[in-house]
Amino acid sequence: MTTTRTAFGDLPTSVHTAIEEHTGPLLKTETIAAGFNSEISARVHSTAGTCFIKGLRTDHPRAWTQRREAEVNPYLRGIAPALLWHLEAEGWHLLAFEALDGHHADYSPGSPDLPKVVATLGRLGETPCPQIELRHAEQWLLGYVTNPAQAQLFAGPALLHTDLNNENVLVDDERALLVDWAWATRGAAWLDAGYWAIWLMAAGGHTPESAEQWAARIPAWLTCPREGIDAFAHANANMWEEIAGPDPDPWTKRMLDAARSWSAYRSAL
Known part of the structure; x- marks a missing residue:
């Protein structure tokens, strides 16, 4: 089942504010087309650097997969990108990972x-x-x-x-x-x-x-x-x-x- 995408810029202002508490002011975002499991998928540039953010609405049928990723990530050093932070705000659950060049x-x-x-x-x-x-x-x-x-x-x-x-x-x-x-x-x-x-x-x-x-x-x-x-x-x-x-x-x-x-x-x- 493919998940409908939401543009990063269309997230509520309060969600952007919550993100900036982790990243500092946002400078640029790039939508990522690949992948089937996220409503939000973007490479985000800020004053603190670059990260990859993915997310689902908290009432999405697969919202549990976001929490599963957050739980398993600490055990995947050298196998998966590191989880930098995650948050829930205004009905959204977001995960931020280290950005990879590849x-x-x-x-x-x-x-x-x-x-x-x-x-x-x-x-x-x-x-x-x-x-x-x-x-x-x-x-x-x-x-x-x-x-x-x-x-x-x-x-x-x-x-x-x-x-x-x-x-x-x-x-x-x-x-x-x-x-x-x-x-x-x-x-x-x-x-x-x-x-x-x-x-x-x-x-x-x-x-x-x-x-x-x-x-x-x-x-x-x-x-x-x-x-x-x-x-x-x-x-x-x-x-x-x-x-x-x-x-x-x-x-x-x-x-x-x-x-x-x-x-x-x-x-x-």
Whole structure:
């Protein structure tokens, strides 16, 4: 579900005042078009420097995702941009992150970004999962498996991102960082490598086999049983079938085709 955007300048004056208590006087704002989960998304320049601000109305159905991001961020040093501050004012909940100079990850075959993503997902796999409220992978995917018992293959103690859209991965000369932790989840450590494989195929140029070869560079992937990969591939195909519906837009159709392709590949092994 895409969220309608609100221009930063259209926020109530009282919200701008609350922001300036953290930033000092605002000098310039730049609207960010990428991303689906925020009503406000802007790069904000002020006398104190530059930050990235995202937000939702406090009565938005997904307002809880803002609080989830604020809760999980302290545990993501070196994996995600640091949260600088957050506030609630005049019916808005806003998060301010350090601004990054970089580009959205290029997932095409041969891209120099791919090893950086591997390194970051490897670090994430070594990060202890915080004791905060999170989705559980086995519960989230239960409705998409062939046999309910298969969902337990996705259970585990690891912290997962689960939404590895290339626009949620920012890359600079040295590293890749993961943004938009709205769907942070607790589950088996290898699942993010599996999610990434689908995004690689959807980007174009990657076969299921080559996508799995990239996934296999992430240490956690080597811990998953074959039956777990099979069940996960089939569950994602079912999930994207549901999301796509009878008349998907081109973006969703690309994801559906990738998930179907992977599921068929796993079935043929």
